[in-house]
Amino acid sequence: MDVQLVWLRSDLRIHDNTALAAAAAKGPVIAVFLRSVAQWQSHDHGANKIDFWARGVAAIKDALNGLNIPLLHRDIDHYREAPKALLDIAHEYSVKQLHFNYQYPLNEQQRDNAVLGAFKEAGITAHGYHDSVAFAPGTLLTGKGDYYGVFTPFSKAWHKQIRAEQLALRNTPEPQQRLSIKSDTLPGLPRLDDTPVDHQEWPAGAEIAGDYLARFLRFRGRHYRQQRDLPSVRGTSELSPYLALGMISYRQCMQAVMSENSGHLADGDAGLTTWVNELIWREFYQHVAVGFPEVCRHQPFQEHTLKLAWRDDREGFNAWCEGRTGYPLVDAAMRQLVATGWMHNRLRMVAAMFLSKHLLIDWRRGEAFFMRHLVDGEFCANNGGWQWAASTGTDSAPYFRIFNPTTQSKRFDPDGEFIAHWLPELGKLPAKARHAPPHDMLTQLDYPEPIVDHKAARQRALDAFKALSK
Secondary structure, three states: OOEEEEEEOOOOOOOOOHHHHHHHOOOOEEEEEEEOHHHHHHOOOOHHHHHHHHHHHHHHHHHHHOOOOOEEEEEOOOHHHHHHHHHHHHHHOOEEEEEEEOOOOHHHHHHHHHHHHHHHHHOOEEEEEOOOOOOOOOOOOOOOOOOOOOHHHHHHHHHHHOOHHHHOOOOOOOOOOOOOOOOOOOOOOOOOOOOOOOHHHOOOOHHHHHHHHHHHHHHHHHHHHHHOOOOOOOOOOOOHHHHHOOOOOHHHHHHHHHHHOOOOOOOOOHHHHHHHHHHHHHHHHHHHHHHOHHHHHOOOOOHHHHHOOOOOOHHHHHHHHHOOOOOHHHHHHHHHHHHHOOOOHHHHHHHHHHHHHHOOOOHHHHHHHHHHHOOOOOHHHHHHHHHHHHOOOOOOOOOOOOOOHHHHHHHHOOOOHHHHHHOHHHOOOOHHHOOOOOHHHHOOOOOOOOOOOHHHHHHHHHHHHHHHOO
């Protein structure tokens, strides 16, 4: 038998999975998942993401069993052990070909290249597929042949050059004849630094992801443009954890939008087209990771900001982490993150800009903290968002753009509903007082004074960025 081995990573679905479809077209399939907890933790993945990953593997095991495809499970500490682990399986089961979908952060690229090299040396065919992007990095370039460093022209080029075949769903394999190979019993999680959030917060699996997508498009998609910035409203898709681990694909999302939007992605309903743009942002940041690998080495995209004089403020950083900065919207956002493993996208910008601009603390510390807590933690999107907020990255906010947390609060949480939910100590205040409780009210509440004055902090940040030009 021409046995095909599928190596699953962040593509935990049987539907529209390029590597799985290609393997099933060639012969009987076995699948394997390599768990690399030590490596993931070195990349700041925390208990929420690792636990969600494990539950996603359990879900796809059940789906694969329905296709008579056994799932093997191997533990490795570091990516450098992947070539040997996969070759051992290939030799044990007389595998003819290996199939996997590429990942784009630098360490993952290096791991995949090492696997391809090891299989070539062993005389076994190995195939990598660009499954999570419409355009393979390096194929969507500027007129000068460079990678895009600004989103808007990237998005315009994406829409101009996209073809139907790039959005076509891959075949779901038919059930195959039963093999003598049995699925492995999935091991429990090792001891992690933190306790994961309640599983009910984020149930795992492709079926759940499909339900989220259907409900979003049916009830909220057409209101997305107006409601996506309101944290007290369930206005976003909440699909980011499922996209991050491939429990749903970008193609499934795009096809669903086209079904709702008369076949269009760039035109038609404003809410749906705005959401499509968010999906393209995800692809943009994956291209950036390949085209500008320095961002994968903890370096800023804007090289001149390497010399920025960040402050070493342990107390300020701890106050930010614990949601006690004295700025209610920032604190509510941070408490939401720690409690649920997720943060509303508008608030990610507000919280990130507060740390990097108001406190002038190195954005890399905030990037790592987010990764340790986010259930949807994914390097490319998280790094891109943090560098945007800190004015060090692609499409970065001009250094003089510094969100006023109180103004943001009044604009996007006008009645203080989100604040009251996450800061119950402020819930009894009149709605308008929740954005910036007056000093005389603070004495009656278990809530801190602002740790920094907005006007003074803004000027300090401006001075730090202006100093770079000198």
